[in-house]
Amino acid sequence: MKSPGEAKRETMAREWAVALNSGEMDLAGHNAFEAWLNEDQKNLHAFEKYAAILQTLEGSPELSKADSPPAHVAQHGWWRGAAAAAASLIVVACAAFLFFGTDTPAAKPPPIQTAAAEIRTLTLPDGSVATLGGRSRIETHYEADARRVTLLEGDAYFDVVPDKSRPFYVDAGTRVVRVVGTEFSVSRDSAAVRIAVAEGKVEVFDPELNDVPVEALLPGDKIEILSKKGITRSTVEPASVGRWRQGWLSFRDASLGEIAESIERYSNTRLRFASTDLEETRVTASFGVDDIEQFLAALEGSHDIAWSRADNGDILIRKAG
Amino acid sequence: MSGKSSSPLSQVEHLFARSNTAATFDKLYRDYWGELCARLYRTFGKGPPDPEDAAQAAFVRFAALDDPNRVRDPRAFLLTTARNFILDQKRSQNRSSSRFTIGSQSPAEIEIDDLTPERVILGREQLEIVEQVVATLTQKQKIVLNLSRIKGYTYTEICNETGWSYGDVYRQTSIALAKLAEALDRGDRQR
Numbered sequence: 001m002k003s004p005g006e007a008k009r010e011t012m013a014r015e016w017a018v019a020l021n022s023g024e025m026d027l028a029g030h031n032a033f034e035a036w037l038n039e040d041q042k043n044l045h046a047f048e049k050y051a052a053i054l055q056t057l058e059g060s061p062e063l064s065k066a067d068s069p070p071a072h073v074a075q076h077g078w079w080r081g082a083a084a085a086a087a088s089l090i091v092v093a094c095a096a097f098l099f100f101g102t103d104t105p106a107a108k109p110p111p112i113q114t115a116a117a118e119i120r121t122l123t124l125p126d127g128s129v130a131t132l133g134g135r136s137r138i139e140t141h142y143e144a145d146a147r148r149v150t151l152l153e154g155d156a157y158f159d160v161v162p163d164k165s166r167p168f169y170v171d172a173g174t175r176v177v178r179v180v181g182t183e184f185s186v187s188r189d190s191a192a193v194r195i196a197v198a199e200g201k202v203e204v205f206d207p208e209l210n211d212v213p214v215e216a217l218l219p220g221d222k223i224e225i226l227s228k229k230g231i232t233r234s235t236v237e238p239a240s241v242g243r244w245r246q247g248w249l250s251f252r253d254a255s256l257g258e259i260a261e262s263i264e265r266y267s268n269t270r271l272r273f274a275s276t277d278l279e280e281t282r283v284t285a286s287f288g289v290d291d292i293e294q295f296l297a298a299l300e301g302s303h304d305i306a307w308s309r310a311d312n313g314d315i316l317i318r319k320a321g
Numbered sequence: 322m323s324g325k326s327s328s329p330l331s332q333v334e335h336l337f338a339r340s341n342t343a344a345t346f347d348k349l350y351r352d353y354w355g356e357l358c359a360r361l362y363r364t365f366g367k368g369p370p371d372p373e374d375a376a377q378a379a380f381v382r383f384a385a386l387d388d389p390n391r392v393r394d395p396r397a398f399l400l401t402t403a404r405n406f407i408l409d410q411k412r413s414q415n416r417s418s419s420r421f422t423i424g425s426q427s428p429a430e431i432e433i434d435d436l437t438p439e440r441v442i443l444g445r446e447q448l449e450i451v452e453q454v455v456a457t458l459t460q461k462q463k464i465v466l467n468l469s470r471i472k473g474y475t476y477t478e479i480c481n482e483t484g485w486s487y488g489d490v491y492r493q494t495s496i497a498l499a500k501l502a503e504a505l506d507r508g509d510r511q512r
Binding site (some may be wrong): 010014015017018020021022023024025027030033034037038044048049050051052053054055056057058059060061062063064065066123126127128129159160161162163181 | 412
């Protein structure tokens with residue numbers, strides 16, 4: 001019988017073996033793995049068993065016979081979404097420890113961040129996939145009983161591998177999100193935290209209220225938590241959640257200041273305002289990051305606003321006339 | 322994997338120039354260098370030690386043998402030697418030891434064996450346990466392991482090939498490895 005500590009170490013060793021075997025672990029993952037190995041000599045001891053298993057399988061006569069995958073099925077068939085949705089409806093019944101400090105911290109890898117206009121997809125140690133938007137930053141902190149990600153800045157879309165024994169948490173500062181397995185988008189900027197769900201169920205917590213979910217979101221649900229104005233709820237087309245991954249930005253009743261912040265993150269284009277009240281102008285808009293000028297032209301048509309481009313490429317926005 | 326200032330081939334080919342095995346080595350290098358590095362990378366990560374350093378050490382050891390032609394399975398020799406190099410390096414980093422390795426086995430001992438990788442990596446009893454457990458895995462688990470370990474597919478490529486979801490491929494791998502590890506642990510306790 002293994003002690004809880006040994007069982008946890010065993011689980012981590014297996015997680016790393018599965019992640020390495022994916023052939024898709026990124027540099028941050030490799031660094032985290034090395035940090036974990038070096039943390040305690042027992043970690044290497046636990047991992048060696050899995051390394052030996054992986055290498056042994058390469059020469060397994062029994063395994064070599066299993067070389068007939070089923071006929072190809074389109075990956076995006078309806079059943080896939082249905083199965084994922086069904087799996088992700090399994091919601092943990094009891095509240096787990098929500099907060100990120102634990103008694104036995106695992107190796108903490110360095111933050112993963114993207115540059116302006118960069119969109120990067122990465123596989124997390126459990127196989128969940130995170131897509132980061134422009135100028136976004138996350139930290140991961142995986143433990144035997146919980147998978148934790150902190151969104152420090154920007155946009156992140158998560159496709160979470162279901163694992164009801166290890167809930168997946170996203171800490172976005174003023175709110176913590178808990179899921180078992182689902183797809184959702186979280187954004188964090190200076191004004192708000194936004195959460196939208198594409199598949200499955202997402203529970204949202206207020207860290208100050210401990211383990212009582214304040215919101216439960218289903219596909220198409222979106223909430224925006226403004227630091228000053230509280231929570232607003234809206235609905236979106238589930239398929240449109242996370243469309244920034246394809247370079248598409250959508251805003252509903254957002255300030256031009258917020259939109260400018262997003263444009264800067266996705267296009268390296270800076271918007272400058274002639275007066276602060278212009279930044280507060282509320283707009284509903286949807287446009288591709290490659291087509292900012294079209295958005296600005298539409299803005300000129302609908303609002304008393306004019307724009308021009310400075311020598312350094314910045315866009316200057318002023319009142320028309 | 323970091324780039325090297327000169328190719329591994331150029332660093333060890335002089336060892337072969339004095340022998341009549343240069344052609345054998347050259348073919349082995351061309352056939353297996355890339356695959357060896359990839360396999361090490363997918364088992365032990367980027368290092369340190371760098372998988373290329375481990376592969377290079379293995380080729381150097383192979384080249385330094387009195388008669389490399391005596392090695393019946395050069396690929397197994399290289400894999401085992403590279404693997405031991407990595408584990409020796411990692412152990413020296415944190416002073417660990419393990420029952421699952423053969424770091425003390427010398428190339429001279431390896432060369433005369435009729436090697437297969439698994440026979441060297443695990444003991445005979447452990448190897449039998451692995452084969453027994455593999456036989457009990459679900460067909461999906463076998464296919465996932467076959468494609469990832471034997472054919473070298475990434476999980477994304479397995480998804481594309483089979484239509485299974487990424488999470489499913491990941492989970493099936495984890496379940497299968499857990500079964501194998503538990504069986505090895507039980508086997509160890511019963512000895």
